[in-house]
Amino acid sequence: MEESEVATQKETVASTCVRDSAENQSNEATGEVSNPAAAAVCKPAEETGARFNRLKLLDKVMQKSLEKFIDIASFNRFASTFRPLYKKNPQRMESIHKQFIEELRRSIQEDISRLTEEGHLEFKLNELDKLERAAKDKPAPAWRPSGVPEQDLCSFLMPYYQKQEAYMRLELKKVQAENAALAQKVQAGRESIAQTENRISAAVDEWKASVTEFETLASSLCPADVFDV
Template sequence: MEESEIATQKEIVDNKRDRDSTETKTNEAKGEVSSQMSDPESVCKPPGETEVRFNRMKLFEKVMQKSLERFIHDASFNRFASIFRPLYKKNPQRMESIYKQFKDELQKAIQEDINRLIEEGQLERKFNELDKLERAAKNNPDPAWRPSGVPEQDFCSFLIPYYQKQDAYMRLELKKIQAENADLAQKVQAGRESIAETENRILATVDEWKASVTEFERLASSLCPAKVFDV
């Protein structure tokens, strides 16, 4: 009974401490906002300074930090002890030490996961791209796209431009391939003509060689008759 009362008092003190810290942060945030609203120069800052003040990455980190603090706060010692009540009854101090270690390790693991998410997801670069899109949208007088309420039309309006770009790309590639094929066909035709000319030269050379052999045989037979060599 006394242990439950001590745990209850401890939870009340922890809750009061968390509320005080939350109120302090809220008051500080309100003070920053009021100072920004009271300063007319801050309202009329250029877009570059406004980006520095309202950085999406910093805002994301604050939101994740606040969510982590709320999650750790919900994982209170009383809930932890209620799960392991037999162990808590045997050694409350040891259980409290285990809870502190568990809370620290849990917070560290979640923070590492958040950092890994920011790094692998390249959130900072994506947020910068979002800022660029927002600035481009402000400078664009045309109304932004909104869903029509008919999924088929919205789906087609998204896919048709994509397929049109793909069609234009394929047509361009087809023209390139056709031009390459035409060039290759000209080279093949030129090669065939060269081979035909070479064959003609070879045939002409063979004919000349045959004629020269025939002429040589004729001359040889006229200069050396066969009867001269008869015994």
């Protein structure tokens, strides 16, 4: 029954695509603009069928799980839980159980719908289609866990740590180069200060020598006994 429904759905999509393709060709011949909504509907039959199957399979799984959960809350189990009330009024208990099942089913169905919308399951299924198409073009096998958590964790973290190590090495080289340039500037400053100190010392020595020479010359030109009375 389900296969016939899927086949009918595919035939409907295919017929729609053929009709829209013929309309687009006629519109192109007459220069008219084709309908973008019809073009959006006309997708590859295989892709549309796969997405339809996934959505239908998800809904089928959720409905089966819901039915199994509802079956657990059967009337016999419900009545055995509230046996004193069941003995007093079995019909009333059946009515309460029926209302309970309806309310339970409705609330669970609302939760499923809300989770489907909040989880963006349709978008995720589309992404799954893209991943499958991309995987077909990659001959290399996909990653699979080895069964050893330590190895799997290392295989996942090692590339990250290697990138971080390479980045830190590059930053270390930059810092070392900056430190070397600063050290050269400091050395050059020290040499400049030493040269300035030498020039100052030499100038002081020259000044002292000139003062001594001047005093000697002054004493030789003006002896002290000339001024004696």
